[in-house]
Amino acid sequence: MKRVAIIQSNYIPWKGYFDLINKVDEVILYDSVQYTRRDWRNRNQIQTANGPTWLSIPVLVKGKYFQKINETKICDSRWAEKHWKSIYYNYSNACFFEKTNSQFFEFYQVAKNFSHLSEINHFFIKNICEILNIKTKISFSMDYDLVGGKSERLLNLCLQTKATTYLSGPAAKSYLDESLFQSNGINIEWMDYNGYPLYKQIHSQPFVHALSIIDLLFNVGVENAPKYMLSF
Incomplete structure (x- = not known):
């Protein structure tokens, strides 16, 4: 029995991203697909005294409408210094x-x-993942053969990794051909992100779940973080 997830890489993702990783034996970072602007690939949110704010990595996109995520380059090397200053503040x-x-x-x-x-x-x-003691194998879609449409590519990745179960985020319900997986002997499970407990966030604001996981780590600590996640 082998459970696999296939997800695009995100910048300092939220806790749910790591729960998904922790629930599978192997996660494939699916970055050999088209980069999407104003998405989670190059940005995430942190909490501030004025509410959530974005930390965005500047990338080269002008004229590169069909570039893949793994082809996307950084256009300002000062991004890291700026992000750390904002996190520290x-x-x-x-x-x-x-x-x-x-x-x-x-x-x-x-x-x-x-x-x-x-x-x-x-x-x-x-x-x-190492901080959270998540042992899941991380691999890359570019290391596998990608053929077919949306569902076919995901299926072929599962077949190449000898998966018996594919764990997917709920957004894929709108396009994933479940019968295609079932006919190839692969069970589909859907990640449920409901039920996260609240914790004390530093700034007195309405609680926000959809923040980078660094919010959880800085507020409750590494040892306590699993208590506020769903996969431990």
Whole structure:
């Protein structure tokens, strides 16, 4: 029995992204598909005194309408310094910031040297998985053969990884051909993101779930974080 998930890489993703990873044996970062603007690939949100704000990595998009995620390049190397300053300013008084900030500072020192968005995303995803003690194998869609339409490509990735179950996010319900998977002996399960417990966020605002996981780590700490997730 092998459970697989196939997801596009996101920048410092929210807790649900890591719950999905933690529920499978292998996750494939599906970055050999078209980059989408104003999406989660190059940005995520953190909490501030004035509510959620975006941290966005500047990427080259002009005239590159059909570029793939793993072809997308960074256009301003100062992004990492700016993001860390914003994180420090907004989370330095969080309960567990002192225990975690040096590690993330080092992550940003390394990440600023990458030239491609996929490299940055994978670097943060891999290291945050290690922080959370998530042991799931991380692989890349470019390492496999991609053929067919949307559902066919996902099916073929599952077949190549010898998956018996494909765990998908709920957004794919609008296009995924479930019968195609079933006829090939692969069961489909849908990730349910309902039921996350609340925790004390540093800024006195209405609680926001859809923030980068760094909000959870800085507010409750690495050891307590699994209590506020769904896969542990």
